[in-house]
Amino acid sequence: MNRHRIRGLAAGLATAALALTACGSSTEAEAPAAAPASAAATASPVAITYEGGIYVLDGSAMKVAHNVTLPGFNRVNPAGDDRTVVVSTEAGFQMLDTAAGKMTDVSYPGAKPGHVVLHGDRTILFTDGTGEVNSFNPADLAAGKPQGRQYKTEQPHHGVAVELADGTMIVTLGTEESRPGAIALDKDGKEIARSTECPGVHGEAVAQGEVVGLGCKDGVLLFKNGAFVKVKGAAAYSAVGTQAGTDASPVLLGDYKVDPDAEREFPTQFSLIDTAAQSLKVVPMPTGVSYSFRSLARGPQGEGLILGTDGKLHVIDVAAGKITSSWPVVGAWKEPMDWQEPRPALFVRDSQAYVTEPATKKVHQVNLATGKVTGSVTLDAVPNEISGTLSAH
Secondary structure (H helix, E strand, O other): OOOOOOOOOOOOOOOOOOOOOOOOOOOEEEOOOOOOOOOOOOOOEEEEEEOOEEEEEEOOOOEEEEEEEOOOOOEEEEOOOOOEEEEEEOOEEEEEEOOOOEEEEEEEEOOOEEEEEEEOOEEEEEEOOOOEEEEEOHHHHHHOOOOOEEEEOOOOOOOOEEEOOOOOEEEEEOOOOOOOEEEEEOOOOOEEEEEOOOOOOEEEEEEOOOEEEEEEOEEEEEEEOOEEEEEEOOOOOEEOOOEEOOOOOOEEEEEOEOOOOOOOOOOOEEEEEEOOOOEEEEEEOOOOOOOOOOOEEEOOOOOEEEEOOOOEEEEEEOOOOEEEEEEEOOOOOOOOOOOOOOOOOEEEEOOEEEEEEOOOOEEEEEEOOOOOEEEEEEOOOOOOOEEEOOOOO
């Protein structure tokens, strides 16, 4: 499974809860708001943000292990090891120790901490407000702040970066007003490739063979074999932003939006980008079903996963380009206009999926081999974003 997660910039939190229908029956474990901190490792750590803090779940027992108080709107991503989660706070990137249930001293200060990308043995942080890129080996987190690689873009922007096994770094180009493409740097920081054929560049995913996909307003920009290659969408506006990739497949799973004038488009189709064939296929969701940017993931066999507004987890055969299964998990829901507001969100690790249900304050565990909900926990606060460590204990 490719070590890859993407998130956007941090900002203030809207507090309104969603009006969603309740989910179906499942095995449920009622949990207290917090448990005593312990040096012992939390099994299968899962981190869930809420207004004013972060819950750390024992993802095996489906119970709250820690409740970390942290004001403001915070975002969570895997740090790349089996213990740490990156938290995007108002002050910058900070590390959360899921075993101790507390924030560590390791931080990367800067305004508007944005995308966190994991690939190979590198974790890459992009700070939107400064244009700073920090890349490090997450194994070094156990000894404190890693000695990593730094880069700074010409101008700050909402960007993303990824580092490949040979040290090549792909970094977006842009300003606060415009984001036209990306550059590639070698391990010594020398520019080796550039493309401005990706208007509105946003988001990143890595496919089999270390092919990088960057989302554009008119398709996808690939970096493969040392060069940039454009894969255009069917229409002038064929926007791809959020993507999910895996080492198990040359096909990237992406969102797909077609209305440039929409204040908030509720997409009813998704994209499959074949990085080998350099083609983009559009697949419809079931009638009346859309999804949000927190809905996409990949399963252990490379299958695509999309959490739909019908409350089902849809399984996609990315090679065949079709939905093969649809598993009920939560109640039907509607994406809020404000991207910061809670809505059902998906986190996948190995053969387990974890799905939040803000309407009931629940988090559900789904076995990806059977499609069954195997456990649930009820929280004291409304869950928002969900992530976890790269691997389970």
